[in-house]
Amino acid sequence: MATTAGLRDAAAPLEKIPLETYVPPAKPSLIGLSRAELAARLGELGVPERQQKMRVQQLWHWIYFRGAQSFDEMSSVSKDTRTALAARFTVDRPEVVAEQISNDGTRKWLLRLPSGDDLQKAHEVECVYIPETDRGTLCVSSQVGCTLNCAFCHTGTQRLVRNLTAGEIVGQIMVARDRLNDWADRETPLGNRLVTNIVMMGMGEPLYNFDAVRDALLIVSDNEGIGISRRRITLSTSGVVPNIKRAGEEIGVMLAISLHAVRDELRNELVPLNRKYPIAELLQACRDYPGASNARRITFEYVMLKGVNDSLDDARLLVKLLKGIPAKINLIPFNPWPGSAYECSDWEQIEKFSEYVFNAGYSSPVRTPRGRDILAACGQLKSETEKLSARERQALRAMAMTD
Ligand code: SF4
Numbered sequence: 068m069a070t071t072a073g074l075r076d077a078a079a080p081l082e083k084i085p086l087e088t089y090v091p092p093a094k095p096s097l098i099g100l101s102r103a104e105l106a107a108r109l110g111e112l113g114v115p116e117r118q119q120k121m122r123v124q125q126l127w128h129w130i131y132f133r134g135a136q137s138f139d140e141m142s143s144v145s146k147d148t149r150t151a152l153a154a155r156f157t158v159d160r161p162e163v164v165a166e167q168i169s170n171d172g173t174r175k176w177l178l179r180l181p182s183g184d185d186l187q188k189a190h191e192v193e194c195v196y197i198p199e200t201d202r203g204t205l206c207v208s209s210q211v212g213c214t215l216n217c218a219f220c221h222t223g224t225q226r227l228v229r230n231l232t233a234g235e236i237v238g239q240i241m242v243a244r245d246r247l248n249d250w251a252d253r254e255t256p257l258g259n260r261l262v263t264n265i266v267m268m269g270m271g272e273p274l275y276n277f278d279a280v281r282d283a284l285l286i287v288s289d290n291e292g293i294g295i296s297r298r299r300i301t302l303s304t305s306g307v308v309p310n311i312k313r314a315g316e317e318i319g320v321m322l323a324i325s326l327h328a329v330r331d332e333l334r335n336e337l338v339p340l341n342r343k344y345p346i347a348e349l350l351q352a353c354r355d356y357p358g359a360s361n362a363r364r365i366t367f368e369y370v371m372l373k374g375v376n377d378s379l380d381d382a383r384l385l386v387k388l389l390k391g392i393p394a395k396i397n398l399i400p401f402n403p404w405p406g407s408a409y410e411c412s413d414w415e416q417i418e419k420f421s422e423y424v425f426n427a428g429y430s431s432p433v434r435t436p437r438g439r440d441i442l443a444a445c446g447q448l449k450s451e452t453e454k455l456s457a458r459e460r461q462a463l464r465a466m467a468m469t470d
Pocket residue numbers: 213214215216217220221222223269270271272305325446
């Protein structure tokens with residue numbers, strides 16, 4: 068079990084490495100490739116087809132189970148194959164350029180990635196590790212920036228720069244295991260991992276980068292590799308209705324909905340995507356979510372904004388709306404960020420809201436803010452890649468509605 072005190076001898080924190088020192092990768096990384104794609108790469112190197120399945124198994128084990136950082140470490144792979152692989156590929160992860168450690172043990176990593184078109188330029192994303200007594204959760208990003216501009220979210224003030232690749236998504240989990248010394252090896256028996264849960268709740272809207280997120284999560288949940296069960300992976304969406312069903316069918320992970328308001332008028336303002344997919348449509352998609360049951364409840368996230376969405380009338384309507392959906396409600400005290408227009412609800416009001424929802428039969432935990440001192444809490448993530456002016460944000464909101 069992961070505990071704050073139980074962190075192994077993780078590497079020491081990193082000061083931010085300046086952007087000017089960025090060196091783009093010289094060779095592509097194999098991280099993020101499926102078994103079929105790995106077999107194809109081996110074929111290109113001249114590995115005969117009859118050997119490919121066995122070689123793929125070996126690579127899979129070394130890359131995703133052992134966390135090998137070079138082909139040299141892969142002692143069960145023939146020397147010739149290792150040399151041929153190293154000439155064309157790497158097993159590099161995204162570059163970690165800064166690490167901050169909160170006084171509650173939360174860790175935030177700033178990762179540098181090549182720009183999609185101009186390889187000399189770099190982009191940055193963040194990912195956050197949150198240790199708790201019974202689990203260790205990694206909050207993973209799916210895009211550099213975000214198009215959706217939710218009013219309470221710091222990431223939403225950043226322009227969408229590009230989608231992450233499957234490799235860059237899987238790479239975040241690998242970076243966390245590297246930095247926490249959390250790979251399976253002789254000293255680390257299975258079942259004693261620090262990163263036990265994944266939430267796709269970092270920067271970006273995962274369902275607007277569907278294919279890469281699906282491919283990455285299928286790798287992460289493969290039990291011969293990273294091996295994090297689909298029940299321990301939660302995909303959070305602000306409500307991209309057409310892709311919700313696909314997520315259930317093609318990925319099969321737990322679903323979370325960033326709800327935050329129970330009336331369309333307010334949700335249009337807080338989560339502008341609501342103008343395209345209003346509450347009734349969103350909740351119907353949840354009712355139809357493949358695999359939802361009392362054992363696999365859908366989480367509804369609800370950020371508590373003082374005087375905006377935190378009245379008992381809101382709580383009553385919330386309970387009414389969720390009728391018939393196997394649901395739990397996650398109340399999130401608003402985490403302020405520089406320039407935000409909202410305040411967090413008073414603690415007393417959060418408790419009253421939570422009690423009402425709980426008495427109506429729904430689990431309604433209040434999420435303890437984690438890593439606030441390093442701006443790693445919910446809705447606070449943001450890299451310096453691209454900032455938006457207020458005018459640009461408005462234009463983007465309009466664009467998001469017409470996508
Ligand atoms: S809450 Fe999520 S979808 Fe909304 S702006 Fe922030 S990152 Fe984007």
